[in-house]
Amino acid sequence: MTEAKNPVQAVQRSLGIVDILRDGDGATVTEIADEIGVTKGTAHCHLATLEENGYVIKEDGEYVLGLRFLDLAHYAKDRIDVSDLATTEVDKLAEETGELALFTVEEDGQGVCLHTADGEEAVQTEIYVGYRNELYHTAVGKAMLAFMPPEKRDRIIEETEFEAKTSRTITDEATLREELEQIREDGAAYNHGETIQGLVGAGAPIRDQDGTLYGAISIIGPERRLDEERLKNEIPEMIQQAVNIIEINLTSL
Structure with a gap:
């Protein structure tokens, strides 16, 4: 900060x-x-x-x-051009998956949650609108880190104080950078229980045609429901469809 x-x-x-x-x-x-x-x-x-x-x-x-x-909160949220578009798609994702869906943006090197939506089976977490978290251990955070300008990414990573939230949390810069490179290739980021043990998720960035990063959306759920097959295939595909709709509509803003 x-x-x-x-x-x-x-x-x-x-x-x-x-x-x-x-x-x-x-x-x-x-x-x-x-x-x-x-x-x-x-x-x-x-x-x-x-x-x-x-x-x-x-x-x-x-x-x-x-x-x-x-x-003040409504004013701050309305500054984000993509907010209404993302809210609509996040609500749909929560309804379709039955899980917790989020829209998050980056501010001052942290992820800030701007919208949450609960599906029928959504887990209860401490995440709320305005909730802040470090970027290195969440799906939305890593999605944004991977696709933001290199200079900004380098600064944030250099200022990051790595902490093992769970036994799976990335705790060093080299491993994080390696994963970010893979995220850029795949277009999707994952949280394999790195923030809360047993809670996993997938996320993808929202960008316009020029590559400007607006934020990221994700789906979060328990590992027993979002097994590896579903987490790596079905969930990212659903997220990407939502992202595509948002990005297409960005051109009309």
Whole structure:
């Protein structure tokens, strides 16, 4: 993530409060003051300013995030030209496969989920709209890494702090680059239980005729249902059909 050269402390504190309220589903003034290391009076000043502008509200002695963030979220999502097209196709994929389908974009070197759709048998995960994840261990992340401009890919990989999420997670640059080369040849990326043990997936990038990368879509499910045969053949074919429809419609945007 890009770091500010001259961060404004007051802004950082307010943003820190927003994160605390999100992560804890609300908090008291005392809890927030202790968390960010300021006096209760300072914490209250930040909260009062956020409350005055509709970003937080007070309920039963605790502060929680306000619905003003919904307006910002809709605006941010609408900036993505392909969002509506991808949403429609992801919904179809979830219905056809019965599994969890996602639309993800890259921002600041991370994957950001912009839409999820649950099929009838979809697994329940922590993934939600706005959920962020590293690119190196997910199908959508690797799909985007493989097809983004080389300079950007190199920078992201060099800044990646590899961590073994499971025993199958790629944990070194050389192995990742080798897999990305294979993804460019195949047009599809895979997650073989690299993020959550027993949960697998396939993904493919969304690009226009000039090769500009818009994001990626994927299907995720348990290994017992998405066995190797289905994961490598049926699922990628369905994803690619959805991607083709999106990419054809991109020309009219």
